[in-house]
Amino acid sequence: MSGRSATHGTFTLERVYDAAPARVFRAWSDVAIKARWFVGPADWHLIERAMDFRVGGKERLRGRKGSGVVSTFDSVYLDIVAGERIIYSYDMRLDDRHISVSLATVELKPEGAGTRLTITEQGVFLDGYDDAGSRERGTRILLDQLGAELRR
Amino acid sequence: MTERSVTHATFTLEQTYDAPPAKVFNAFADPAIKRRWYVEGEGWQVEEFTGEFKVGGYERSRFRFRGGELIRNDTTYHDIVPNERIIFAYTMTIGENRISASLTTFEFKPAGAGTKLICTEQGAFLDGYDNVEAREGGWGHLLEALGRALQS
Numbered sequence: 001m002s003g004r005s006a007t008h009g010t011f012t013l014e015r016v017y018d019a020a021p022a023r024v025f026r027a028w029s030d031v032a033i034k035a036r037w038f039v040g041p042a043d044w045h046l047i048e049r050a051m052d053f054r055v056g057g058k059e060r061l062r063g064r065k066g067s068g069v070v071s072t073f074d075s076v077y078l079d080i081v082a083g084e085r086i087i088y089s090y091d092m093r094l095d096d097r098h099i100s101v102s103l104a105t106v107e108l109k110p111e112g113a114g115t116r117l118t119i120t121e122q123g124v125f126l127d128g129y130d131d132a133g134s135r136e137r138g139t140r141i142l143l144d145q146l147g148a149e150l151r152r
Numbered sequence: 153m154t155e156r157s158v159t160h161a162t163f164t165l166e167q168t169y170d171a172p173p174a175k176v177f178n179a180f181a182d183p184a185i186k187r188r189w190y191v192e193g194e195g196w197q198v199e200e201f202t203g204e205f206k207v208g209g210y211e212r213s214r215f216r217f218r219g220g221e222l223i224r225n226d227t228t229y230h231d232i233v234p235n236e237r238i239i240f241a242y243t244m245t246i247g248e249n250r251i252s253a254s255l256t257t258f259e260f261k262p263a264g265a266g267t268k269l270i271c272t273e274q275g276a277f278l279d280g281y282d283n284v285e286a287r288e289g290g291w292g293h294l295l296e297a298l299g300r301a302l303q304s
Contacts, residue, residue: 003261004236006257008272025261076228078243078253082241087253089241091230101239103255105158120160122274124257
């Protein structure tokens with residue numbers, strides 16, 4: 001018995017930001033801006049960040065949590081429509097354990113002078129890893145951090 | 153200007169084959185075998201089928217149906233457990249239009265002397281060019297073609 005399993009799930013989150021779609025898009029496409037909000041919690045320390053923002057390009061974010069566990073995000077960009085949409089697939093690893101693969105769709109629509117952002121994550125959690133909602137909570141925190149960046 | 157839209161959907165297909173998991177897995181891992189059931193077929197012209205079956209590897213397919221528009225499949229492998237599981241993300245593009253981005257999980261489970269193959273696709277269908285019913289039908293045909301390849 002291998003203990004292999006794959007548990008599929010989806011969640012969607014929405015935010016309205018008081019910034020135009022072009023500016024919200026830049027917060028995802030410009031590595032210097034993204035580095036200010038796409039980060040772990042206070043006790044998390046950056047080990048490696050690399051980003052090649054184009055279709056087929058890869059991104060990596062690796063950091064050490066306060067617990068000592070190293071988390072690694074490895075992503076590939078699948079679709080980019082400037083100012084409107086970004087789709088990427090990504091792996092998460094905790095130390096050497098591959099815990100998930102996800103497809104993320106970020107849609108940006110004008111809303112008044114601002115932007116409605118919708119993020120949809122279709123994911124598969126691997127080999128008994130129990131997410132228990134933490135990915136969705138983590139994504140909410142990232143969207144809050146993006147909001148703080150856009151208010152700078 | 154293209155009106156942008158995304159429709160997210162998930163489907164699961166199951167097929168049981170007489171061949172053991174190692175043989176069914178090999179029909180995905182061996183490019184000469186995979187080419188026969190995955191890209192070749194009556195009416196299809198294959199212009200390119202290249203790739204690297206390894207985690208992080210890309211696979212490129214370029215083909216036309218009866219001399220029609222160029223169809224592109226760009227795949228990235230996220231997870232490979234020999235004889236047990238393959239997870240990949242891929243986009244489909246027809247002409248200049250990207251029509252979908254998907255995350256696909258194949259699980260290979262022993263079933264008597266044979267294999268139960270479970271295909272779960274989590275898809276984002278783009279700009280009204282594609283839909284989940286067509287994709288599910290397409291994979292259904294491919295799994296039948298795989299069955300014929302396993303008998304030869």
